[in-house]
Amino acid sequence: MTDLKGRDFLSILDLSVEELEAVLKLARDLKNKQKAGEAHPLCAGKALAMIFQKPSTRTRVSFEVGMFQLGGHALYLNAGDLQLGRGETLADTARALSRFVDGIMIRTFEQFDVEELARHATVPVINGLTDWEHPCQVLADLLTVLEHKGRLAGIKLAYVGDGNNVAHSLLLGGARTGMRIAVATPPGYAPDPELVHRAAAEAVQSGGEIELTADPVGAVRDADVVVTDTWASMGQEAEHDTRVAVFRPYQVNEALVKHARPDYIFMHCLPAHRGEEVTDEIIDGPRSVVWDEAENRLHVQKALLALLL
Ligand code: CP
Ligand code: NVA
Numbered sequence: 412m413t414d415l416k417g418r419d420f421l422s423i424l425d426l427s428v429e430e431l432e433a434v435l436k437l438a439r440d441l442k443n444k445q446k447a448g449e450a451h452p453l454c455a456g457k458a459l460a461m462i463f464q465k466p467s468t469r470t471r472v473s474f475e476v477g478m479f480q481l482g483g484h485a486l487y488l489n490a491g492d493l494q495l496g497r498g499e500t501l502a503d504t505a506r507a508l509s510r511f512v513d514g515i516m517i518r519t520f521e522q523f524d525v526e527e528l529a530r531h532a533t534v535p536v537i538n539g540l541t542d543w544e545h546p547c548q549v550l551a552d553l554l555t556v557l558e559h560k561g562r563l564a565g566i567k568l569a570y571v572g573d574g575n576n577v578a579h580s581l582l583l584g585g586a587r588t589g590m591r592i593a594v595a596t597p598p599g600y601a602p603d604p605e606l607v608h609r610a611a612a613e614a615v616q617s618g619g620e621i622e623l624t625a626d627p628v629g630a631v632r633d634a635d636v637v638v639t640d641t642w643a644s645m646g647q648e649a650e651h652d653t654r655v656a657v658f659r660p661y662q663v664n665e666a667l668v669k670h671a672r673p674d675y676i677f678m679h680c681l682p683a684h685r686g687e688e689v690t691d692e693i694i695d696g697p698r699s700v701v702w703d704e705a706e707n708r709l710h711v712q713k714a715l716l717a718l719l720l
Pocket of ligand 1: 548681682
């Protein structure tokens with residue numbers, strides 16, 4: 412088995428393409444074992460601390476249930492209830508938690524904070540979403556594409572909407588695995604240029620492609636996978652109304668997806684804002700795989716935990 416013991420997972424680029432493949436392979440094995448009712452206590456006796464500075468449904472439940480199914484234990488720590496909320500530093504929090512647990516998952520705002528935590532923790536740190544990246548989500552997305560399309564290399568994935576954390580991780584993860592990633596955003600909401608530059612370099616290595624555009628139809632044309640995400644991420648609530656007006660032409664609806672391949676799949680990391688970035692007819696329609704995608708959070712994160720902790 413690939414040895415990732417002790418490693419952090421702060422960005423999707425923390426895993427080489429071979430390591431990504433190993434995580435996805437183990438995820439499929441563990442998914443089969445779980446469905447067959449076969450025990451797989453790969454984290455027996457181990458504990459995971461989960462620090463949340465933002466809300467969560469899927470990340471919290473999938474990590475907690477995942478640790479349980481692996482024979483370990485997960486602790487939900489609301490950042491506001493920790494001494495962190497009263498001024499204890501992230502570094503000291505990392506040092507203290509490292510004496511109790513075997514891994515730390517954190518959902519927060521700044522990518523720098525996850526890196527700071529990892530610098531001072533002596534156990535693996537996992538990024539459960541920052542403003543910059545959402546790497547666990549993209550592991551689940553890669554598994555979902557693989558299950559429905561049979562391969563990653565050469566698959567065209569169109570991301571339509573905000574150039575946010577999910578777009579960032581999809582660009583990097585897709586480029587590393589040889590996918591053709593087209594991102595359509597309104598002007599002013601494109602993914603970070605340096606990150607795009609990095610993704611482009613990855614695409615050169617893998618034979619993938621990166622395309623950035625303001626034209627949603629062009630991005631979706633002949634796509635195998637159509638993805639969107641909220642127009643106002645956690646922390647951007649005050650911008651919601653302005654964003655809805657700007658992003659309206661980027662809604663994933665019947666008119667847009669008729670430009671995709673007939674056998675396209677629709678993905679969304681969830682939570683969805685129905686009637687904003689996606690219509691009911693699409694998210695509830697026959698091409699939507701959003702519940703498979705949500706379930707896959709469990710399987711990929713179990714693989715990650717089994718390999719890292
Ligand atoms: N997709 C995702 O991370 O969902 P939660 O915010 O519910 O964890
Ligand atoms: N981009 C969204 C993802 C939620 C899982 C956010 O950061 O709020």
